Amino acid sequence: MEIIILKNAKVGSEVGGKIIADLIEEKPNAVLGLATGSTPLMLYTEMIKSHKEKGLDFSKVTTFNLDEYIGLEKNHYASYFRFMNENLFSQINIPLENINIPDGMAKNVKLHCQEYEAAIVKAGGIDLQVLGIGSDGHLGFNEPTSSLASRTRIKTLDEQTREDNKRFFKNSEEVPYHCITMGIGTVMDARTNLLFAFGENKATAVQQMVEGPVSAMCPGSVLQMHPNAIVILDEAAASKLSKIDYYKWVYKNKPEWQIY
Numbered sequence: 001m002e003i004i005i006l007k008n009a010k011v012g013s014e015v016g017g018k019i020i021a022d023l024i025e026e027k028p029n030a031v032l033g034l035a036t037g038s039t040p041l042m043l044y045t046e047m048i049k050s051h052k053e054k055g056l057d058f059s060k061v062t063t064f065n066l067d068e069y070i071g072l073e074k075n076h077y078a079s080y081f082r083f084m085n086e087n088l089f090s091q092i093n094i095p096l097e098n099i100n101i102p103d104g105m106a107k108n109v110k111l112h113c114q115e116y117e118a119a120i121v122k123a124g125g126i127d128l129q130v131l132g133i134g135s136d137g138h139l140g141f142n143e144p145t146s147s148l149a150s151r152t153r154i155k156t157l158d159e160q161t162r163e164d165n166k167r168f169f170k171n172s173e174e175v176p177y178h179c180i181t182m183g184i185g186t187v188m189d190a191r192t193n194l195l196f197a198f199g200e201n202k203a204t205a206v207q208q209m210v211e212g213p214v215s216a217m218c219p220g221s222v223l224q225m226h227p228n229a230i231v232i233l234d235e236a237a238a239s240k241l242s243k244i245d246y247y248k249w250v251y252k253n254k255p256e257w258q259i260y
């Protein structure tokens with residue numbers, strides 16, 4: 001795992017935006033895995049900026065989102081489809097047919113999940129997966145104790161996650177109980193995983209993910225087994241890491257050609 005600790009979320013998102021822009025310039029038909037939540041919002045702003053100001057071309061890019069709530073129509077105000085459209089897709093030149101988000105209204109959820117996995121394979125696999133982390137260590141909606149080999153499937157949300165996410169809904173009763181999420185095995189298949197965590201409420205999850213044992217109790221910890229996982233943190237999210245000075249030292253002393 002490469003741990004990059006930066007001054008704040010803005011600088012972290014700028015570095016992340018550059019990693020993604022470099023990938024798309026090198027591989028115009030890159031396949032991106034995308035995430036929702038508050039964390040990637042500034043990253044998406046950076047991607048939009050690269051498109052509008054530097055002409056970064058998304059016309060051949062394909063995307064797969066990590067997850068979606070079950071029971072929400074695409075145009076529901078809290079659906080991840082709507083979130084992605086508002087915060088990214090409507091502001092870049094990605095063709096609609098290149099966008100993949102699990103369908104929360106799928107009649108046959110099991111079949112839909114199998115088809116989602118098959119579509120990722122057909123697209124050539126995910127080049128770079130954007131990730132956030134839940135305060136309980138979840139990736140996508142893979143709650144603690146999810147199988148570390150899991151694939152896209154239905155999951156029941158943890159009470160804590162429903163509580164954390166109720167800010168996106170009019171009231172807590174509206175928060176769905178179920179979702180479709182890529183599995184941890186699906187995430188592990190991405191060629192690069194780029195995880196962002198900002199703020200003090202992520203510090204414990206980040207410490208367990210980076211320095212704790214690899215355990216289904218903290219799904220994020222599986223990234224210790226990934227050959228190319230980059231973790232971008234602000235000072236607050238990094239505050240509980242015991243080897244914080246070491247991570248900063250490594251980043252400071254990276255050969256120039258390796259710096260993002």
Ligand code: GLP
Nearest residue numbers: 035037038039132133134140141
């Ligand atoms: C949500 C999403 C995750 C996200 C996490 C953190 O439940 N399903 O993909 O990483 O929770 O969200 P936030 O960035 O808002 O803290």
